[in-house]
Amino acid sequence: MKLDILAFGAHPDDVELGAGGILRKHAELGYKTGIIDLTEGEMGTRGSIANRYEEAHQAGEILGISVRENLKMQDGFFDTNIENQLAVIKMLRKYQPDTVLINAPDDRHPDHPRAAKLLKESIFKAGLRKIETKIDGVSQEPWRPKSVYHYIQFYPLTPTLVVDISSVIEAKMNSVRAYKTQFYDPNSTEPETVIAGKYFLDMVEHRCVEWGQQIGVTYGEGLIAARIIGVTDLTKLL
Secondary structure, rough: OOOOOOEOOOOOOOHHHHHHHHHHHHHHOOOOOEEEEEEOOOOOOOOOOHHHHHHHHHHHHHHHHOEEEEEEOOOOOOOOHHHHHHHHHHHHHHHHOOEEOOOOOOOOOOOOHHHHHHHHHHHHHHOOOOOOOOEOOOOOOOOOOEEEEEEEEOOOOOEEEEEEOOOHHHHHHHHOOOOOOOOOOOOOOOOOOOOOOOHHHHHHHHHHHHHHHHOOOOOEEEEEHHHHHOOOHHOOOO
């Protein structure tokens, strides 16, 4: 299945927090979208691997994605090595996305910028013909997406562009809330974490309000371009 937009996240829930609105909006516009989680989030303080898979499935349904896979890299310890790069390259060649969304280039959780580095290197190498990969014994063709963007996570980085998600903000927040073990629950007996704090999800939504105001809409999600952006028609920009 060829995808129009493929989003990668170091952990299940990364994409929902950073770009869930973008994926839902483009799915509604008829584009095929998908998510690849690098790890199972097994180092997370709350919940279990089984919880995360169930929650990721529910979140994906809310966002209307066409596919979701998990590469089962080691949470907290994955590296930019050959094995992990080839795993990413296989996904890029399998789904041939035109646009790829990746983790923030700098963030509080060290897995996020490390994932960004791994993904940027793999995206480049996925276009090299002399790197040979196979899935189920079938050789893959080289593939490099047209555009790559970092979504923004915990640190308040400055976006290069903002996408209007006003019509899908409820779906975005519901996709995040699908991770019931990870976020605030007054009845939970598990340890409190930064993202499980009472006001964390308010911060996520308020940031969307702030970015939306910058482009004259109600809600937005910010992206950081991995390279210079080119346009052919200036009148199409907000």
